[in-house]
Amino acid sequence: MAEADPPTDAPSSASALFDLRTVIALLFGVYGVVLTVLGVFDNDPAQLAKSAGIDLNLWTGLGMLVLAAVFVVWLRLRPALTATPDDGPEQGPASTISADVPDGSG
Amino acid sequence: MLLAQTDLRLDTTAIDYVFVAIYFVLVLGIGLAARRSISSSLDFLLSGRSLPAWVTGLAFVSANLGAIELIGMTANGAQYGIPTVHYYWIGAVPAMVFLGIVMMPFYYGSKARSVPEFLRKRFDSTTQRVNAVTFAIASVLIAGVNLFALGLVLEALLGWSLVLAIPVAALVVLSYTFLGGLSAAIYNEVLQFFVILALLIPLTVAGLARVGGWSGLMEQVSAGPGGPDQLSAWPGTTLTEIANPFLSVLGIVFGLGFVLSFGYWTTNFSEVQRALAARNMSAARRTPIIGAFPKALIPIVIVIPGMVAAVLVPSLAEFKANPDAGGDIDYNNALSLLMGEVLPNGVLGVAIAGLLAAFMAGMAANISSLNTVFTYDIWQDWVRPGREDRYYLQVGRAVTVIGCVLAIGTAFLAGSYENLMDYIQALFSFFNAPLFAVFILGLFWKRMTGPAGWTGLVAGTVAAVTVDLLVRGGVIALSSQAGSFVGASAAFVVGIAVSVGVSLVTTPRPDAELVGLVWSLTTKDERSHSTTGSDSGWYRSPTVLGVLVVVLTAALYLTVP
Structure with a gap:
């Protein structure tokens, strides 16, 4: 994800930090896929018995994919995370534009 | 013994x-x-005051959702059952709402970068220094507790030795706080919040499925050693160790709900710092209130697994039936035992x-607040004033390294105490209770003077330490848990008394210097914030959110009367 964060020409404020929502979506996207695959293909009865027959890997994996999707949708709808209070009017549109570019990363 | 030890080891595979x-x-x-985005000390130590409220709000609750909390509260769930919810509902939510609505305008509005700096503005620089030094010591000690507890889990679950596990864990926390400062710590806390939920929710679902759902759990718990008392929150006599139901309720409401909880949530800089990193006053005020919503709901996935563990895991159920039988298992193992029992690879x-994330959250919170206080309050305002900002950024980085190294030392010190929770409570009574006394008096009484601030702090700490020594020495016959509660109360009372006494014989500061720092000298206008743009809308009003979360908490209490 270091490459997911493009060097912005915005000044060195922490507000230029990559969007946390991307990171959450990334983590739970990866976790979700691995768990779902595990849940579908690995059906060891001893493991299933642990959770009284519920396929916990599958359902947790699906839940994580939903969470990741929620963050992706939120990111699409409201791309700009922050505008610094002091130079708000200028920063606003600029960060909105720059936030559109790196979305391939998510 | 050997058998019990292997019992605790989780059955992990490569996946x-x-x-x-x-x-x-x-x-x-x-x-x-x-x-990459850090170029000033403010960026490193306060995230450039730029974070949105949902980020700081989740970080606020996550900084508290450390491992001690997770392990301690599942243990309480296993031992006491439903009454454990008091720690969340009466013991946290009201104080968090109070912090957001009443106190945050003063904290954030004063532009103080830390709690000690606020004390300098309100009192004098001696008060700032006394508080900064005690806070630095407390941070290193508590970081050590977190680190030691993490080492214990690595030892128990993965079989690493403590000597290896503690430095490795310190190194991971060090690398991300060193690189990214408070932003990295806060971003990780938010991430940790979701990962911890990804641990707790499946655990609760699977655990309940195994015991036959909610009704199955109710039946088995009330048939168990604790009886049906464990299924209702009030009067909580087992939790308070007070036999009289009326006094027990009083103890919960005033002891837990007022002194302990307000002292912790409103003056603990590891928490308050998360709100100071918010991007404006509105976001800062919403931070603790947004944090209160998950705080009110989280006991559902912490207390229930604890109760399930005590009926489902045979070794723990045996311990609950007969606690004096000895052996390696106790309530502190509830969380890891249940994980091994119900979670598939x-x-x-x-x-x-x-779980690892939870431990790192606690320690990273200690280290990042230590950074800020040491750099600004001890180094910049006292030891080496007037250097360029670049210099203080380097100091901040150096303190991160030194803090982590010292924490490794205090981790082994914490290991020499039998009960970690007692150790934490004692530290709390030394440092937080006097601070709360001075803080609340200074906020509402403009006559309180500078010297009264630091004498109140010192006297309160001395009172708490004295009580602790008397309890340890057996002069006062109390359990150590009750002892630290008496210590906290003594610190609060002595702190107030000394502050009032000293104020009456010293000269108060002129009113003009205290505007924005004392309630009666601050107009309603100065205490409010902008309600336009990204701060508009009723759902962003701190008061509306505060009322909502209090109503939610009251409704939750009705489900377990």
Whole structure:
């Protein structure tokens, strides 16, 4: 994800930090896929018995994919995370534009 | 003995470590990425005051959702059952709402960068220094507790030795706070919040499924050693160790709900700092209130697994029936025992990542607040004033390294105490209770003077330490848990008394200097914030959110009367 964060020409404020929502979506996207695959293909009865027959890997994996999707949708709808209070009017549109570019990363 | 030890070891496979590895790569990545956006000490130590409220709000609750909290509260769930919810509902939510609505305008509005700096503005620089030094000591001691507890889990679950586990854990926390400062710490806390939920929710679902659902759990708990008392929150006589139901309720409401909870949530800089990193006053005020919503709901996935563990895991059920039988198992093992009992490989890996995340959250919060206080309050305002900002950024980085190294030392010190929770409570009574007394008096009484501030702090701490020594020495016959509660109360009362006494014989500061720092000298206008743009809308009003979360908490109490 270091490459997911493009060097912005915005000044060195922490507000230029990559969007946390991307990171959450990334983590739970990866976790979700691995768990779902595990849940579908690995059906060891001893493991299933642990959770009284519920396929916990599958359902947790699906839940994580939903969470990741929620963050992706939120990111699409409201791309700009922050505008610094002091130079708000200028920063606003600029960060909105720059936030559109790196979305391939998510 | 040998059997009990292997009992605790989790049955992990390669796939579980994949989840742990993914998590650690991401955590270090956040540190690296955050590093690029840091160029000033304010960026490093207060995230440039730029974070949105939902981020700081989740970080606020996550900084408290450390491992001691997770392990301690599942243990309480196993031991006491439903009454454990008091720690969340009456013991946290009201104080968090109070912090957001009443106190945050003064904290954030004063532009103070830390609690000690606020004390300098309100009192004098001696008060700032006394508080900064005690806070620095307390941070290093508590970071050590977190680190030691993390080492214990690595030892128990994965079989690493403490001597290896403690430095490795310190190194991971060090690398991301060193690189990314408070932003990295806060971003990781938010991530940890979700990973910890990914541990707790499947654990609750699977646990309930195994005991036959909610009704199955109710039946088995009331048939168990604790009886049906464990199914209702009030009067909570087992929790308070007060036999009289009326006094027990009083103890919960005033002891837990007022002195302990307000003292912790409103003056603990590890918490308050998360709100100071918010991007404006509105976001700062919403921070603790947004945090209160998850805080009110989280006991559902912490207390229930604790109760399930005590009926489902045979070794723990045996311990509950007969606690004096000896052996390695006790309530502190409830969480890891239940993880091993109900989670299949896969989710188990996520759960281990979540547990490690919880430990790192606590320690990172201690280290990042230590940074800020040491750099600004001890170094910049006292020891080496007037250097350029670049210099203080380097000091901040150096303190991160030194703090982590010292924490390794205090981790082994914490290991010499029998009960970690008692150790934490004692530290709390030394440092937080006097601070709360001075703070609340200074906020509402403009006559309170500068010297009264620091004498109140010192006297309160001395009172708490004295009580602790008397309890340890057996002069006062109390359990150590009750002892630290008496210590906290003594610190509060003595702190107030000394502050009032000293104020009456010293000269108060002129009113003009105290505007924005004392309630009666601050107009309603100065205490409010902008309600336009991204701060508009009723759902962003701190008062509306505060009322909502209090109503939610009251409704939750009605479900377990």
